[in-house]
Amino acid sequence: MVPCFDECGCFCGGNAGSFDKSIAVETNFEFKLYDVTHAGIHWYTDKSMDDSGLDGVTFAEKEGVYILWHKNDYCPEHDLFHMKGLYVGKGDAGKRLRHHWKTKNTAEEMLIYFTFFPCENRKAKYIEQLLLDIYDLPLNTGTETLCAYFTQFEVD
Secondary structure: OOEEEEEOOOOOOOOOOHHHHHHHOOOOOOHHHHHOOOOOOEEEEEOOOOOOOOOOHHHHHHEEEEEEEEEEEEOOOEOOOEEEEEEEEEEEEHHHHHHHHHHHOOOOEEEEEEEEOOOHHHHHHHHHHHHHHEEEEOOOOOOOOEOOOOHHHHOO
16 A cells, blocks of 8 residues: 555555546646645634634635645654545635535534645646546545645644
């Protein structure tokens, strides 16, 4: 079994190989899954706890791909947090995230992290569809686990 990402040798059941291979074979995009999963990391709270905290979040570019994450484990050996992908979407991230806060039940997770990878709509469509094809997210069909490891700095 291959570790999820190079920075941690731990195994969570998923890896970036399928995504990175497809990007390399099917496109001339010069990025990897790591770039998508570690771009613009922020968080918001579930509506049962408090206001979302999204009002102060702004993006230099509105369009791109966003991923909602749940922090579900910690690797003390590598000082990294294991993040499990919950949802992937594209479009105007600020608007879409505020809509998710209002409509999605995230009371169990309480704190939702998200990443935002800015890119033009054509690339966002491809990235979103590839993520949906490969990874098993609670509201999507795929077979692999979408996960990432974030540092303490990234989750603060």
